[in-house]
Amino acid sequence: MKPTIRPVKGTRDFYPEEMAFRTWLYGQMKAVSQKFGYQEWEAPILESLELYAAKSGEELVKEQSFVFADRGGDTIALRPELTPSLARLVAQKQRELPKPIRWWSFGPFWRYERPQKGRTREFFQWNIDLIGVNSAYADAELVAIGAEFFKSIGLSAQQIVVKVNDRKLMEEQLAQLGVPPDQIEGVYRLIDKLDKLPAEKWRAYGIDDIGLSTEQIDRLSALLTNRELWKESADLTAFFNAIDDLGVSDYVEYDPSIIRGLAYYTGVVFEARDRSGEFRAILGGGRYDNLVGDVGGDPLGGIGFALGDVVIGLVLEKFGLKPQLRPAPADVLVTIFDAVLARTSAKVAAQLRSGGVKTELYPDAVKLDKQLKYANTQAIPIAIIIGPDEATQSQATVRDLRSGQQQVVKQAELVEQVGNWLGTK
């Protein structure tokens, strides 16, 4: 093995093929965001560590952030998530921003942890948020956007499900079980582990580590399998009606075991998974009603979710839905027959570009079969050949590499002819 410098642990190199997928993903996210009227925005990748100290989970800040001191001695973090930045931007212009605020963003994030399947240290995330409104339609809209996104990239409701719960409902239910407020966070952790631990271990964890009584854990256990629990919540009832109205109810289910890890969620929480449960959560989100206030603004609530590029890539691959993308943007390769005719080919290439055709000029007068082979590996659909026969009559051979058909046309008509070939296939 050559002594090459390795990429930083947990990062990925985006060769043109991978970059084409990322760009495609971005395009799908943009399309769905705009369909719902959301505006694109972006925050700095560097933020003060204290921005996260306010509200994100303890572990996230202390153990999982890339943190460094800049040359002036300030403590800077590579952003591990976007929502605190969002709260900061909103708080800064809170009075002048027209409500409701509908914003979306796509960019890189970093977490310092051990990479494994579906998890890297650098990842890209779509964030989309609706701020300034607390209503069933606001909550349902975000879930609907997620569902519309899945639909748009070919993932059906048989393959993907968005599971929804409400922390307010859970708080009430836990209070009825006699769980004191300071124990709720621990019980949330316990709930989060429900499908990760075997039943016996889960019980033991709840009793020994969280401090529940056997009666409490039995009742909690019953609670977490009660798929009708949402009917006891007026908010969730209105939410599911709104989901119905928005036409995405086939993607959405109630699940009392959905809690999500972040400390700042205050109401509806949701996550999307593949129905077989093979992968980690594809997206996760919820309502946060205190966040803007926590960074110094007036209390203003919002709801949003984040969807990363890694897991969705794995899911699309599994279902055979990852698009076959062509990294080469050119539609035409102009070959060079020999050194003498190189100038003719170069002029033809320039002419095609003036006509708006994405054109590559082969940069060397090598054997024709090599040039065509190159076009083939790049999946460039059309090759143009100008040999002595064509040149003497100001003509060019247009070869369609998809069908193998070819035709001799006048050079002056190339733009039009190529347009026809591209359009009819």
Added chain:
RNA sequence: GUGCCUGUAGCUCAAUGGUAGAGUACUGGACUGUGGAUCCAGGCGUUGCGGGUUCGACCCCCGUCAGGCACCCCA
């Protein structure tokens, strides 16, 4: 931070302790004005690195580095 697994050709992987191979990719040719298919030819390795055991190590042992997976945690 904890545990398990894996490091062999550019890539994917073989090789009862007896001098290291295949597919694919690449290059050239069959086909000197035409790609994909087929056939032929060609090069390739300090077996991650360092020690040890052995007459002999890709193989066994120790260390080390790297990667993967799971736990932890999850935006």
